[in-house]
Amino acid sequence: MGLPEAMAQGRALAMYRYALKVEYHGAPFVGWQRQVDLLSVQGTIEAALSKLERRTHNIAAAGRTDAGVHALGQIAHCDMDQEWDAFRLSEALNYHLKPHPIAITACAPAVGDFHARFSAHERRYLFRILSRRAPATHQDGLVWQVKHALDVDAMQRGADVLLGKHDFTTFRSTICQAESPVKTLDHLQISEVETAGGTEYHFDVRARSFLHNQVRSFVGTLERVGAGTWSPDDVKSALEARDRAACGPVCPPQGLYLAGVGYPQDPFSG
Template structure:
């Protein structure tokens, strides 16, 4: 038996999320079905994070256990062949220790959220960004974001169906930056923490968008946070602008991957 870590890229639009579903397509289900083509039988893979419906993956990490002595290169090539035409790609693979775990060994998750600011409907970026029609005040949003850094009770920014044992988390970074692109001006939110509550990032971005639009003052975010009341959160933004952008481990499993 060999355990192999997989770095996975996917477009979340056609999926009900990462987690396997009984009657809906999922990213996990697509990869497990591809694995069954290589080694017949049931497969269960574990991932660093369970992204919601419509959320994308730039560098999701998962692991699988296989009976055959696969090289990472042969496995990734074979999986990518059997994953077609699903918008899922294995971009790297590496053999890891038997006790290594994609979720429990992770020490940090990184997310990216993209807002496209333009009035004309998005064409090439449709489904990949949250589009707003008016410019946003990036400086005000970054000022507001500072209130969210550090150790807090994030009840205000936690989904009502969140299953985490505690709303207390440490947010390590929340950077808000303007980005010029070929299709228009964007705002990028880059968020880092060891772990997140359900809908926490989308709750952050939806609230900060209210600051950027002028509907909220930066200090209103501090007031909302301290209220520890879900009703004080701004609107939860749509999922299509959100990307799981990376996962950090004490030692990068892909730094010595065999190709």
Template sequence: MPRYALKVEYDGGPYAGWQRQDGPATVQGAIEAALARLEPGPHTIAAAGRTDAGVHGLGQVAQADLAKAWEPFRLAEALNYHLKPAPIAIVACARVADDWHARFSANERRYLFRLVARRAPLPFERGQVWKVNQPLDAAAMQAGADLLVGHHDFTTFRSSICQADSPVKTLDELTVETVTRPDGYPEYRFHVRARSFLHNQVRSFVGTLERVGAGAWPPERVGEALAARERKACGPVAPPQGLYLAAVKYPSDPFAD
């Protein structure tokens, strides 16, 4: 059965996360239903990461095995047709080797978290960013973020329901970027990069760093929280709507051609 890699964008707002469930709508379920319109199912696809309810995808990658050989462009077009009007798009498609795996072949995942400081509501970006009322100290947040980069036991920043075998991970990047928006207000973009992540790890980072930016925590308290290796030492967990799975990297980019 030919295997295809799919690069997927989606608005996670209407969905109970990526992973198929009985009852609630999910991104995986929507794509599998679209595949069933092309070839008899059932279809089971695998993804590079299982995003939670409300989390978005800019560069999610999934794999699908089909009975016949499709020209990748035609497969993407057909899936997009059958996905309408869902807020899901197949932005690239490629034929890959039978032993290629969207999750296990990946060697890096990149997340983006968007946080906007503005008192007024955001009618055009509802569900797309986390809004706080007051500007934050980006330099202080970066000082706290720097304490998290490297190889650590991240128990403090791990959800209590995380199923990972070990809390030890290597965080390659946690950069805080400040962007002045067209409306004049600041947007803080957290760029996070690692081979793999624990459940709620990025949202735990951002929620903790927001406390630093707001002046409620000194930056060094982030290091103390990390060293505590206790979930109760973590700051508040940021809401899901500001989080995006931005990109998944492989030793050889399946979409390069």
């Protein structure tokens, strides 16, 4: 059975499908994906759904974030036996998600053969680095903190090398399960933002899909460029090496956010 047929069959088995926009703080969770006897975002939402319709639920999401990674605009879908008012469904879920740091910020009936993962054509990630000497307080757990300033122009020159279609083996985790290391990076823009708590460096990264740890590998490598340890040309050499050993340090997950997901038609626009 091909993918379109499988999607159609899966939809036919469920009477009502709803798209969910999900925001969460990743610190307490082992990641998005459900794991036996461990706290996951998926498992927590499915447990909340079981309070509304008392059965086993299996939701799907646009991307599987790792432990400690946050989301501002993760998209998931759930299949319900009965028809729900979308606002009432989101309110009920938010009630049963307490006290976990997960919020359903939008909910809408799915249109056509909508699938949170397979219908998506873009994933957008944000990574935040905070530069300051004093320990982070309000931003603790929400940024990767470094104590030195970074050269934004140098980092952007290194980032520009990564744009386009490449074999990204160097920036791919050794446990990545993707069939191919070849991906197309559409956008990687770095900006410097002055805040009351210090200087932040924001990495806006967009592509149709990503390899495991690809964004964190990019940011960890580019941070070395910003710190002056690497040059932009070193990023090019690492990319061309197609060797995981050539990658810079993989940065921690705390500063990474799944910021949004793009679809041919916005599931929440109607």
